[in-house]
Amino acid sequence: MATRPRDYYEVLGVPRTATDKEIKAAYRSLARQHHPDVNPDNPDAAERFKEISEAREVLGDPEKRKRYDQLGPDGSPGRGPRVEYRTVDPEDMEDLFGADSRFSDFYHEIFGNARGAGRRGGFGIGPIAGEDVEGETTISLEEAYRGTTRTLELETPEGRRRVEVRIPPGVRDGARVRVAGQGGPGLDGGQAGDLYLRVRIPAHPTFRREGDDLFARVPVPLDVALLGGEVTAPTPRGTSVALRVPPGTQNGTRLRLRGLGMPRPGGGGSGNGDLYAEVDVRLPVPVPPEARELAERLRAERTGDDA
Numbered sequence: 001m002a003t004r005p006r007d008y009y010e011v012l013g014v015p016r017t018a019t020d021k022e023i024k025a026a027y028r029s030l031a032r033q034h035h036p037d038v039n040p041d042n043p044d045a046a047e048r049f050k051e052i053s054e055a056r057e058v059l060g061d062p063e064k065r066k067r068y069d070q071l072g073p074d075g076s077p078g079r080g081p082r083v084e085y086r087t088v089d090p091e092d093m094e095d096l097f098g099a100d101s102r103f104s105d106f107y108h109e110i111f112g113n114a115r116g117a118g119r120r121g122g123f124g125i126g127p128i129a130g131e132d133v134e135g136e137t138t139i140s141l142e143e144a145y146r147g148t149t150r151t152l153e154l155e156t157p158e159g160r161r162r163v164e165v166r167i168p169p170g171v172r173d174g175a176r177v178r179v180a181g182q183g184g185p186g187l188d189g190g191q192a193g194d195l196y197l198r199v200r201i202p203a204h205p206t207f208r209r210e211g212d213d214l215f216a217r218v219p220v221p222l223d224v225a226l227l228g229g230e231v232t233a234p235t236p237r238g239t240s241v242a243l244r245v246p247p248g249t250q251n252g253t254r255l256r257l258r259g260l261g262m263p264r265p266g267g268g269g270s271g272n273g274d275l276y277a278e279v280d281v282r283l284p285v286p287v288p289p290e291a292r293e294l295a296e297r298l299r300a301e302r303t304g305d306d307a
Contacts, residue, residue, distance in 0.1 A: 005051065005054065006051065008055035008058050008059050008068065009055075011052060011054075012026040012027060012030065012052065012055050012056065012059065013026055013030070014026050014059075016069070018059075020060065020062075023056065023059050023060055024056075027053075027056040028129070030052045031049065031052055031053070031056075031187070032128060032131060032184075034048045034052060035049055035128065036049060037187055038187070127186060127187070127189040127191070128187040128190040129186050129190045129192075129193060130183050130184035130186040130191065130192040130193035131183055131184035131193045132183045132184070132193040132194050132195070132196060133154060133182070133183040133184060133194075133195050133196070134176075134195075134198065135152055135196070135198070136197070136198045136199075136200060137150045137152075137165075137167075137197055137199060137200070138200045138201070138202065139167060139171075139199060139200075139201060140201070140202075140204075141201055141204040141207060141209065141236060144167075144169070144171050144172075144199075144201050144262065145169060145236040145237070145262060145263065146169055146237075147166070147167060147168050147169035147170075148167050149164055149165060149166050150164075150165050150167060150197065151164050151165070152164075152197070154182075154195075163182050163195060165177055165179055165195070165197045167197070167199060168265065169262075169263040170212065170262050170264055170265045170266075171201075171265065172199075172201070172265065173199065173200060173201040173209075174198065174199070174200070175198070175199050175265075176196045176197065176198050176199070177196070177197045177198075177199060178194055178195070179194065179195040179197070180194050181193075182194065182195035183195050206234055207234075207236060209262065211273060212261050212263070212264050212265075212272065212273025213261045213262070213273040213274050213276060214236060214261045214262060214273065214274075214276070215254075215275075215276045215278055216233065216234055216275065216277060217280045218231060218232075218233045218234075218243060218255075218277040218278065218280060219280050220245055220249065220279050220280060220281050220282065221281075221282055222281055222282065222283050222291075223284075224245050225245065225248075225249045225250075225251070226247065226248065227247055228245055228246050228248075228249070229245055230242050230243065230244055230245065231245060233257065233277045235275060236262070236275075241257065241260065243255060243257065243277050245279070249279055249281075250279070250281075251279060251281040252278060252280075253278075253279040254276045254277070254278055254279075255276070255277045255279065256274050256275070256276055256277075257274060257275040257276070257277060258274050259271060259272045259273075260272065260274065260275035261273030261274045
């Protein structure tokens with residue numbers, strides 16, 4: 001009669017209603033924490049890791065989980081061998097895990113696996129991917145326009161290491177830049193995790209961004225707004241361009257400068273967004289007498305029309 005190990009759900013710290021995704025996540029977190037390679041000075045790590053692996057082997061398999069769930073509170077399944085349920089003390093683990101087996105006698109008696117069957121890697125039930133690492137950095141709008149790099153210093157079991165992250169042109173505020181394989185190291189041949197760098201772009205004094213388009217207020221003298229002409233408009237490249245203002249342009253009018261906005265993420269020849277110049281009509285200071293006289297005539301005409 002085989003002794004039954006600690007409840008598998010309790011081992012993984014999940015409820016009996018846990019989804020497969022929740023079970024997998026709990027296993028990976030505990031496996032990385034208790035893996036013997038990570039705890040070379042802890043003699044109990046290997047046994048704890050075996051316990052975690054056994055729980056994952058059963059609860060991660062729909063058929064085995066269903067059969068396990070059929071066991072009653074006293075450890076008596078509806079059919080098959082009767083088992084006794086009790087918590088296994090650390091000193092008992094050596095008896096439960098022989099040199100040829102990574103799982104307990106309970107597991108083999110209930111699920112019928114031969115000792116050592118399906119063994120992959122030095123411990124557990126297969127390779128364990130490394131943890132993903134996430135950081136955050138702040139860049140300017142100009143850096144987001146042309147693309148930039150940031151160097152991060154990471155703490156690893158092997159010591160500190162530097163990782164240069166290339167931030168692509170057109171990146172948006174809140175976006176995460178992924179650097180594959182630069183996260184935590186994998187275990188038992190598992191792939192290294194990834195590094196994610198979250199990008200923050202503070203508000204800009206000149207440009208307002210909406211998607212890949214930019215908006216900027218451009219001062220336009222009154223005479224240019226009335227008669228038409230050219231003014232200069234800023235660009236995120238740090239240079240100015242000529243902006244053609246049609247005659248009779250109203251204050252607040254948006255004039256589009258095609259293709260002078262932000263690069264569209266992903267590149268691939270998709271081009272840039274647009275830059276919209278928002279007309280900000282400015283009166284001359286001081287107002288010349290001629291302008292005042294013209295304004296008075298316009299007022300008189302408007303008042304007469306209203307009358």
